[in-house]
Every structure is written in C-alpha cells, then in structure tokens.
Amino acid sequence: MNNRYGKLASLVYHLDKPVGRSFGDVEYYLERLQGTDGPILEPAVGTGRFLIPLLQAGLDVRGFDLSVEMLDYCQRELEHRALTASVQQAGFTDYVLDHPVQAIVVPAGSFQLLDSFEQGMVALHRFHASLCSGGRLLLDVDPVHSIVNSRPGLRTWSAPSDGLITLNATALSTDFGAQVYREMHRYELWEQGVLLETQLEQFSLRWWGIQELRMALEQAGFVDVVVSGAYQYGKAPHSDDDSISFEARKP
Numbered sequence: 088m089n090n091r092y093g094k095l096a097s098l099v100y101h102l103d104k105p106v107g108r109s110f111g112d113v114e115y116y117l118e119r120l121q122g123t124d125g126p127i128l129e130p131a132v133g134t135g136r137f138l139i140p141l142l143q144a145g146l147d148v149r150g151f152d153l154s155v156e157m158l159d160y161c162q163r164e165l166e167h168r169a170l171t172a173s174v175q176q177a178g179f180t181d182y183v184l185d186h187p188v189q190a191i192v193v194p195a196g197s198f199q200l201l202d203s204f205e206q207g208m209v210a211l212h213r214f215h216a217s218l219c220s221g222g223r224l225l226l227d228v229d230p231v232h233s234i235v236n237s238r239p240g241l242r243t244w245s246a247p248s249d250g251l252i253t254l255n256a257t258a259l260s261t262d263f264g265a266q267v268y269r270e271m272h273r274y275e276l277w278e279q280g281v282l283l284e285t286q287l288e289q290f291s292l293r294w295w296g297i298q299e300l301r302m303a304l305e306q307a308g309f310v311d312v313v314v315s316g317a318y319q320y321g322k323a324p325h326s327d328d329d330s331i332s333f334e335a336r337k338p
C-alpha cells in the first residue's frame with residue numbers, strides 16, 4: 088500500500104516536523120479560519136502538528152487519518168497538553184461525520200497523497216457533502232516543479248535513546264500521463280551501529296494543474312474558488328512559489 092506512514096515513517100515525521108512546526112501554513116490558516124464559529128475538520132490530521140495550534144487558538148477542530156501510528160502520536164501530544172479532540176482512523180474516501188462542518192482544511196499537500204484523479208474527485212465530492220451550506224474548503228498543494236524536480240536521497244535523524252534513523256529515498260517513476268510521482272522509502276533504525284528495524288514504504292504524489300483543480304472544485308459543486316500563492320491570500324501563484332492554496336465555498 089502507498090503512503091502508509093507506518094511506525095518509522097511516523098517517528099520521522101514527528102521528529103522532523105514536531106507539533107506546531109509551521110511552513111507558513113499554521114499562521115495562514117489560523118488567519119483564514121478566524122471567526123469560524125462551527126466545527127472544523129482536518130482530514131489526514133497526522134501527528135497533530137497543525138491540529139494542536141488550531142485547538143490552542145480556541146477553534147473546534149476534529150480530524151481523521153488512515154495511519155494508526157500517526158494518530159498515536161496525535162493522541163499522546165493532545166494528552167500531553169490536556170487537550171481533547173475527536174481523531175479517528177479513516178481515509179479521505181470513506182470517512183464518516185456525525186454532523187456537517189463549517190470548514191475543512193487540508194494542509195501540507197496531503198490531498199496529493201491520493202494518487203489518482205478519480206480518488207481525488209471522490210474526496211472533493213465527500214468534502215462538499217460534509218460541509219454546511221456556506222462552509223469552506225481550504226487546501227494546499229505543492230507546485231508541479233517541486234514534485235517533478237524532487238531530489239530524493241539519504242537523510243538522518245537522531246532517535247530517542249541514542250538511536251539513529253535513516254531514510255533512503257529513491258525515485259521510482261514519474262508518470263506524466265497520470266500526473267503521479269513515485270518514490271521508494273527505506274527507513275532504518277540503528278542503535279550503536281546495529282540495525283534494529285527496517286521498513287519499506289512506497290510514496291506517491293499526484294500533482295494537479297492549477298486550473299485543473301479549480302475546475303475539479305467547481306465540478307464537485309464549490310463556488311468562489313480563490314487560488315493563492317505562498318500563503319498570501321488572493322496573490323496569484325507565481326512560478327517560484329513553494330505552495331499553492333485553494334479556498335472554495337459550498338453555496
């Protein structure tokens with residue numbers, strides 16, 4: 088299975104991007120969500136990196152994620168701060184909500200982990216169905232250049248109790264027809280030069296053209312689509328921007 092975020096991948100995510108670490112997204116979405124008076128959903132909530140600052144700002148946020156290991160970190164981080172939030176194990180295309188939400192926010196390019204156009208469309212329709220009338224969807228994607236020019240290689244992190252984690256990423260394929268880039272991720276956990284554990288995960292991302300995603304949102308029933316570059320609301324994306332944000336409303 089692709090994009091599993093298993094035990095070692097989750098540990099790496101948590102070490103590399105601890106709770107509260109921002110790429111500019113935490114501040115941007117906090118500002119965009121200011122004044123939201125109903126529940127907010129974060130699909131693919133992960134370790135709570137983004138969820139927790141939103142809760143701390145007083146927003147009512149819940150989330151889901153496919154990875155039990157990522158959700159375990161999230162629960163621990165919530166407990167550590169005496170915070171509570173509903174976080175469930177579910178996927179983009181099969182999650183269930185009790186009540187419609189006022190906003191859905193998908194940071195960190197997680198939407199691109201759905202590596203087919205069809206799955207992306209299913210998720211957009213589901214997001215639309217999960218929103219109250221007038222509710223907003225906010226999501227960001229990595230620009231095409233950062234995906235197709237990606238330079239995978241070896242990275243290392245110090246792990247708890249004197250360990251070392253290595254991630255060796257190797258490019259597998261770039262499918263320009265399906266707009267999907269694939270890598271193999273080999274994670275290793277070492278202690279005093281002894282290999283304790285290894286895990287292999289296939290990682291894939293589907294890139295979306297800006298106008299393609301705008302039209303996909305409209306086809307899913309959204310209106311008032313605003314596309315912004317570099318986390319500056321309303322600024323037309325520039326070719327050098329590291330992130331592109333979409334905001335759209337359910338009529």
Ligand SMILES: C[S@@+](CC[C@H](N)C(=O)[O-])C[C@H]1O[C@@H](n2cnc3c(N)ncnc32)[C@H](O)[C@@H]1O
Pocket residue numbers: 090091092104130131132133134135136137151152153154157177178179180194195196197200201
């Ligand atoms: C880049 S992390 C983002 C985590 C968090 N939203 C953040 O901003 O730090 C991507 C997350 O997407 C989750 N994920 C991958 N595929 C998924 C799917 N089909 N449905 C739900 N979650 C998924 C992974 O388990 C991982 O936690």
